Amino acid sequence: MEEVIWITNISTYKTATVNPLWACLLNGEHPCPTKIYLIYNVTVKNVLEQASRDISILLDVFGCKNSKIEPFESYDDPEGYDHRFSELITEIGKIIESGKKISRIYFDVTAGRKFMAMTIVAHLLDLISGKETKITRVLREVDEIYLVMLYLLDYRAWYGRNSYYLEIPLASQKLKVNKVWPRGEANV
Amino acid sequence: MFEVYVSRRQLVGLLNAIIYISGDHAYISVLTPYTKPNRSIFEITLRRNNPDADVRIASKLELRSSLNIDEQIMCEIPTDEDLYKAAIMSNIVEINKLGEVMEKIDSFSKRDPLKGSKLGYLTFDTNAFYLNVVDHVIRYIEEKNIRSVGILLIQAVKDEINRKFRDRKIDQDFIDRLSAALKHSYEELSHLHNNLCREDRYWFLALSLYKRVKQRVYSMEFGERGYGDEAILRSIVDFIEKFGRAYDIAVVTADQTFAGRLASENIETITISKPPIGDVIGREYKSVPLIRVADLLYFSAIIFGKITLETSQGKINIKGVWRGKRTNHYDNEIVKITTRKEALEEKLRKTVGLLSKLLGRS
Numbered sequence: 001m002e003e004v005i006w007i008t009n010i011s012t013y014k015t016a017t018v019n020p021l022w023a024c025l026l027n028g029e030h031p032c033p034t035k036i037y038l039i040y041n042v043t044v045k046n047v048l049e050q051a052s053r054d055i056s057i058l059l060d061v062f063g064c065k066n067s068k069i070e071p072f073e074s075y076d077d078p079e080g081y082d083h084r085f086s087e088l089i090t091e092i093g094k095i096i097e098s099g100k101k102i103s104r105i106y107f108d109v110t111a112g113r114k115f116m117a118m119t120i121v122a123h124l125l126d127l128i129s130g131k132e133t134k135i136t137r138v139l140r141e142v143d144e145i146y147l148v149m150l151y152l153l154d155y156r157a158w159y160g161r162n163s164y165y166l167e168i169p170l171a172s173q174k175l176k177v178n179k180v181w182p183r184g185e186a187n188v
Numbered sequence: 189m190f191e192v193y194v195s196r197r198q199l200v201g202l203l204n205a206i207i208y209i210s211g212d213h214a215y216i217s218v219l220t221p222y223t224k225p226n227r228s229i230f231e232i233t234l235r236r237n238n239p240d241a242d243v244r245i246a247s248k249l250e251l252r253s254s255l256n257i258d259e260q261i262m263c264e265i266p267t268d269e270d271l272y273k274a275a276i277m278s279n280i281v282e283i284n285k286l287g288e289v290m291e292k293i294d295s296f297s298k299r300d301p302l303k304g305s306k307l308g309y310l311t312f313d314t315n316a317f318y319l320n321v322v323d324h325v326i327r328y329i330e331e332k333n334i335r336s337v338g339i340l341l342i343q344a345v346k347d348e349i350n351r352k353f354r355d356r357k358i359d360q361d362f363i364d365r366l367s368a369a370l371k372h373s374y375e376e377l378s379h380l381h382n383n384l385c386r387e388d389r390y391w392f393l394a395l396s397l398y399k400r401v402k403q404r405v406y407s408m409e410f411g412e413r414g415y416g417d418e419a420i421l422r423s424i425v426d427f428i429e430k431f432g433r434a435y436d437i438a439v440v441t442a443d444q445t446f447a448g449r450l451a452s453e454n455i456e457t458i459t460i461s462k463p464p465i466g467d468v469i470g471r472e473y474k475s476v477p478l479i480r481v482a483d484l485l486y487f488s489a490i491i492f493g494k495i496t497l498e499t500s501q502g503k504i505n506i507k508g509v510w511r512g513k514r515t516n517h518y519d520n521e522i523v524k525i526t527t528r529k530e531a532l533e534e535k536l537r538k539t540v541g542l543l544s545k546l547l548g549r550s
Contacts, residue, residue: 025538164201164546166201171237
């Protein structure tokens, strides 16, 4: 079975983690993830539980029977986060080494602090630019990599309300799913 | 059959679902069991790239049959007035002087009690609850996160609402008569069974609103039990005598006579009024925020008992009442969405059905 991996952060609002996955699955162009890594730190551990529960409901409604939610502990500082991110990619590398094919990885940068999104984007830029690192060596083995962001167009009206995707007018939010790998097909 | 319970606020989710199901734009005809088939009471146009909608209100409510309506069932038969009230309660049509109420809130909110200013309290007459004006006020306060304004609830207003509420229930015999008068099958009207008559549903909504306001931390209930203008006025005067040094009061009323009595006591009053019915129905309203369209669906579902949204993809029912509807459904503003159209079921399950599950309603 091919793996489809969804990687996202846990932040103070659970809906920031749940909504992009809902938007992608509803869009119909994106398959059910087989593994969902929820990167969290101690300050948002209570949100991790709520988001995990919501994502389980979401996956059930969309008929994603083979999906597994994997909480992944990290740190609330740029260096610690980068270190743990590297360990997460190493873990994914082990899946590839075990002979499994990873057809897609989605990096959702909607939730979390700016340095978290920056860390992910920086590694993806390394990948696109052909830089050789421990992380890019693993990511190159993946068929397709996407960068996801669901953002509010009407920021002032909706930010901080912890509203679910369908509670906000569709025209007040925009889902961006950019293919970043393979390089030739990248649309960033 | 797909069915799900959602709150008033979550009806935005249903509108989003209809846009998602329909493509770039959606056209909705809103029908009722009382009106002629294909004669919509509202027409709603939604667009994918626009958070606002266009709403056209029918110029007349055309009943399926106007013959043989006996006195006993009149409390359930809707009129043009109900279209009009749904538009006002949802704030699609703004009540006159509502802007002045909001300006008063803004002016109260600028006061700083730490610098010796009095805190401002708004208080409302019975009709302000009946017309849902208080709901617009609490939404304004909460959306703007205003902390230094309070709402004073007068017990006599609650008693007055309870007095107007006559608790007329719809039984099987009532539905039989209604079904004969409207030439409708019993099944089409069975959702009304053991529910309140339309006229009483308005007062029950007003009572639920009162209870919701009472739960707010910025509200305070005051006064002796009783009803009528005299009791309400006495409570307001008592409050000013007891707490006038610390608080300023502005009374919002839709009753000119009562406003005159308040003025004679030197109490600040904002007199709201409904725009003429002829200025409201038969008109198209452009750029209506989705949240107000959701409110229109909610209040229409309660007023008409059930509404049917006819979309290009099939029909969706919103039941404002159903067998087994309880007081807590009113208090939590819950309605029931159903569809028998198979093609819609799957899509609604992944949208509004999922929203309801996430919010713990099903």
